[in-house]
Amino acid sequence: MQERLQKVLSRAGVASRRKAEELMLAGKVTVNGKKATELGTKVDAARDEIRVNGALVADIAERVTFVLFKPAGCVTTLSDPEGRSTIADYLKGVSERVFPVGRLDYDAEGALLVTNDGELANRLMHPKFGARRTYLAKVKGEPTDGELAKLRAGVRLDDGLARPLEVERMEKAEKNTWVRLVLSEGRPHLVKRLCEAIGHPVVRLFRASYAGIGVEGMMPGERRELSRAEVRGLYAGRGPEARVQLPPRRDARRRAPRRR
Numbered sequence: 001m002q003e004r005l006q007k008v009l010s011r012a013g014v015a016s017r018r019k020a021e022e023l024m025l026a027g028k029v030t031v032n033g034k035k036a037t038e039l040g041t042k043v044d045a046a047r048d049e050i051r052v053n054g055a056l057v058a059d060i061a062e063r064v065t066f067v068l069f070k071p072a073g074c075v076t077t078l079s080d081p082e083g084r085s086t087i088a089d090y091l092k093g094v095s096e097r098v099f100p101v102g103r104l105d106y107d108a109e110g111a112l113l114v115t116n117d118g119e120l121a122n123r124l125m126h127p128k129f130g131a132r133r134t135y136l137a138k139v140k141g142e143p144t145d146g147e148l149a150k151l152r153a154g155v156r157l158d159d160g161l162a163r164p165l166e167v168e169r170m171e172k173a174e175k176n177t178w179v180r181l182v183l184s185e186g187r188p189h190l191v192k193r194l195c196e197a198i199g200h201p202v203v204r205l206f207r208a209s210y211a212g213i214g215v216e217g218m219m220p221g222e223r224r225e226l227s228r229a230e231v232r233g234l235y236a237g238r239g240p241e242a243r244v245q246l247p248p249r250r251d252a253r254r255r256a257p258r259r260r
């Protein structure tokens with residue numbers, strides 16, 4: 001079936017139609033090895049070899065990205081030699097070979113992106129792109145304004161200085177306090193080490209969002225596939241700012257993985 005090239009490109013998730021036209025005009029799109037700069041170009045998506053910046057559009061169309069509400073008590077890998085629960089338990093029915101974008105600790109919960117798109121994963125994890133990770137940490141006691149200011153100023157840890165983009169007291173619990181921290185890097189146990197450094201160890205850790213993709217309205221163990229527009233936003237480095245809400249209470253948390 002012959003269709004306009006820009007329509008095929010936007011359906012494959014490469015770009016919006018208008019952006020696809022810009023890519024064509026800029027000579028970034030080839031059809032069977034030839035630059036397609038005419039906006040009236042028609043193609044047969046099933047037969048023609050269409051490439052954008054050298055990448056096959058057929059491959060791009062097969063890219064999937066999910067946000068998983070990783071529950072606590074589960075390892076961020078696809079198999080565990082010790083037989084513990086892994087994120088694979090919550091990815092049943094996903095046929096693509098997906099992998100997690102970074103890690104959340106075994107006892108941490110919240111937004112974990114999972115994808116088969118290596119290029120996107122690289123962007124999201126690379127310090128150069130500085131993807132925002134928003135955490136809510138329930139810490140022991142009640143940090144003072146001075147202690148929170150110390151966090152904001154940056155803390156020298158054994159693997160170098162770490163400086164959150166934002167730190168804010170969110171809510172006082174009985175003996176603990178919820179603190180919101182926004183980080184732009186993903187070193188191991190970073191939030192726990194930062195809070196420990198000001199004398200308030202983390203007792204519960206929830207990642208509300210990663211690069212603007214949050215788990216608001218989801219329950220632990222649930223996943224949602226991102227729309228093409230959301231993925232394009234991630235590529236463009238303009239994720240929406242997800243609303244930040246405390247996670248569901250612990251007693252509401254245990255939920256069997258969905259069978260799909």
Ligand code: URA
Pocket residue numbers: 103104105106108188189190191192193205
């Ligand atoms: N910081 C931590 O301490 N643990 C995580 O899983 C993520 C960030």
